[in-house]
Amino acid sequence: MTPEQRALQDEARKIARSELAGKAAHWDATGEVPWENIRVLAANGYMGLVLPEEHGGSGANLLDLVIVLEELAWACVSTSLYVFSANAQGNRIVQLGTDDQRKRYVPRIAAGDFLASHAMSEPGAGSDARQLRTRAERRGDEYVVNGDKCWISRGAVADLFLVNVSFREEGKKGLLLVERGTDGLEIGKVEPLMGHRGSPSTELHFKDCRVPLNQRMSDGDLGSSLMSMSFSRCCNAAMALGAAQRAFEDAVDYIQTREAYSKPLADLQGLRWMVADMKVKLEAARLLIHRAAASAASGFPSESQAAVAKTFANEAALQVISDAMQLMGANGYSREYPIERLYRDARGFAIAGGTTQIQRNLIARSVLGRRVHAQG
Ligand SMILES: Cc1cc2nc3c(=O)[nH]c(=O)nc-3n(C[C@H](O)[C@H](O)[C@H](O)COP(=O)(O)OP(=O)(O)OC[C@H]3O[C@@H](n4cnc5c(N)ncnc54)[C@H](O)[C@@H]3O)c2cc1C
Structure with missing residues (x-):
C-alpha cells in the first residue's frame, strides 16, 4: 500500500x-x-x-x-x-x-x-446465466420487458436496476437500466436470507414493463456483463475478509483473557497454532485480493485473478470465522457475540457474485482453455 x-x-x-x-x-x-x-x-x-x-x-x-x-x-x-x-x-x-x-x-x-442494483439471477438461471428468460421486445420507441428475477440485493430500496435481458428480435442478451417506479416493474417478496440482512434481497417481476430505448446499455452483452463481475468479485472477497479479520481479532482478545487450568487459553499450544493458521489464511487472502484489484488499472480486473482471490478469500473467511467460534467456545456460538453474525454474513459471499465452484471453472479455463468435448 x-x-x-x-x-x-x-x-x-x-x-x-x-x-x-x-x-x-x-x-x-x-x-x-x-x-x-x-x-x-x-x-x-x-x-x-x-x-x-x-x-x-x-x-x-x-x-x-x-x-x-x-x-x-x-x-x-x-x-x-x-x-x-x-x-x-x-x-x-x-x-x-x-x-x-x-x-x-x-x-x-x-x-x-x-441506489443501484444488478439484476441477473432468475428462478431458472443462476450459475448458468445463458438460461436467462427475461425478455425485452421492441415496440416503437420502447422495450416491453417480461420476466422474473430473484435474490436481487437491495431490491427493496434500489432506485435503479441494471437488468440482464434477452432482446427478443436479435436473440442477443444485454443490459437495460430500469428505474424503480417504472410501470410494470413490481418489487416482489423480500428473500428470507440468513445473512446480509440489512441489505434486503427481493424478487423483481416485470409485467409488460415499458422501458425507453435509450435505457439500453451500449456494451451490455452477456460477455461484457460477465466480465464486469470480476470487479464485484474483488469487492465480495474484501468484505468476506473484513468479516474474518474481525472474528480473528475478537477470538485473539478472548483467549488472552479467558483462563483454563489456571492460565490464559492463549498459552495452550494447540490454540496458538490455530491462531497462526488463521493469520496465514487472512494474509494470503489479503494479498490475493490486492493483486487482483491492482490488475484493474482502469475498468475491470483480470477475470482469473479475481476468481482466484474470491475462491481463496471466501473459503478462508469461513474457516477463520469457524475457528474463531471454536476458540470462544459457547460464547462464540451465542447471539450475544458477533461471531455467529459474521459467519452468516461470510457464508453468503461464497454464493453471491458467482459461487466458488463457478470461480474454479474460470480458473481451470484460464489454465486449460475451454473444455472440448470428445468427438464420436
Ligand atoms: C447473499 C446473496 C446476494 C445475491 N445478490 C444477487 C444480486 O444482487 N443480483 C443477482 O442477480 N443475483 C444475486 N444473488 C444470486 C447469486 O448470484 C446466485 O445465487 C448464484 O449465481 C448461484 O446461482 P443459484 O443460486 O441459482 O445456484 P445454482 O446455479 O442452481 O447452483 C447450485 C449449485 O450447483 C453448483 N454449480 C452450478 N453450475 C456448476 C458448474 N458448471 N460446475 C460446478 N458446479 C456448479 C453451484 O456452485 C452451486 O453449488 C445473490 C445470492 C446471495 C446468496
Whole structure:
C-alpha cells in the first residue's frame, strides 16, 4: 500500500469503528436498512470512491476500494454492501453505458442518494446465466420487458436496476437500466436470507414493463456483463475478509483473557497454532485480493485473478470465522457475540457474485482453455 492508501485505510477504519460497529447487530436483527450509515459514508465520499471525478466521484482505483470495504465489513457487513454496490454499479455504467446514461446516473449514485442494483439471477438461471428468460421486445420507441428475477440485493430500496435481458428480435442478451417506479416493474417478496440482512434481497417481476430505448446499455452483452463481475468479485472477497479479520481479532482478545487450568487459553499450544493458521489464511487472502484489484488499472480486473482471490478469500473467511467460534467456545456460538453474525454474513459471499465452484471453472479455463468435448 502507498502512504495515501494507508491514510485511506486509517480513515475508513476510524469511521467504521466509531460510526458503524455499534449498531451492526441491530441491522442484522431487524433487517432494517442502515440509512444513517449510508448518509455518513456518502458525506465522506465513499459511495463514489472509484467513480470518475467528472461524474462526481473521487477517481480512486479498485485497490483503494477493496482496502476501504475490508474496513467497513469489519464493522458492519450489511453497511459495506451499499458502498460496494454504489461503486460496482456506478462503474458498470461508466464502463458499459452511454454518455447520456453516465451523465444522468453516475453523479447521483456517487452522491449516495440514488441506489443501484444488478439484476441477473432468475428462478431458472443462476450459475448458468445463458438460461436467462427475461425478455425485452421492441415496440416503437420502447422495450416491453417480461420476466422474473430473484435474490436481487437491495431490491427493496434500489432506485435503479441494471437488468440482464434477452432482446427478443436479435436473440442477443444485454443490459437495460430500469428505474424503480417504472410501470410494470413490481418489487416482489423480500428473500428470507440468513445473512446480509440489512441489505434486503427481493424478487423483481416485470409485467409488460415499458422501458425507453435509450435505457439500453451500449456494451451490455452477456460477455461484457460477465466480465464486469470480476470487479464485484474483488469487492465480495474484501468484505468476506473484513468479516474474518474481525472474528480473528475478537477470538485473539478472548483467549488472552479467558483462563483454563489456571492460565490464559492463549498459552495452550494447540490454540496458538490455530491462531497462526488463521493469520496465514487472512494474509494470503489479503494479498490475493490486492493483486487482483491492482490488475484493474482502469475498468475491470483480470477475470482469473479475481476468481482466484474470491475462491481463496471466501473459503478462508469461513474457516477463520469457524475457528474463531471454536476458540470462544459457547460464547462464540451465542447471539450475544458477533461471531455467529459474521459467519452468516461470510457464508453468503461464497454464493453471491458467482459461487466458488463457478470461480474454479474460470480458473481451470484460464489454465486449460475451454473444455472440448470428445468427438464420436
Ligand atoms: C447473499 C446473496 C446476494 C445475491 N445478490 C444477487 C444480486 O444482487 N443480483 C443477482 O442477480 N443475483 C444475486 N444473488 C444470486 C447469486 O448470484 C446466485 O445465487 C448464484 O449465481 C448461484 O446461482 P443459484 O443460486 O441459482 O445456484 P445454482 O446455479 O442452481 O447452483 C447450485 C449449485 O450447483 C453448483 N454449480 C452450478 N453450475 C456448476 C458448474 N458448471 N460446475 C460446478 N458446479 C456448479 C453451484 O456452485 C452451486 O453449488 C445473490 C445470492 C446471495 C446468496
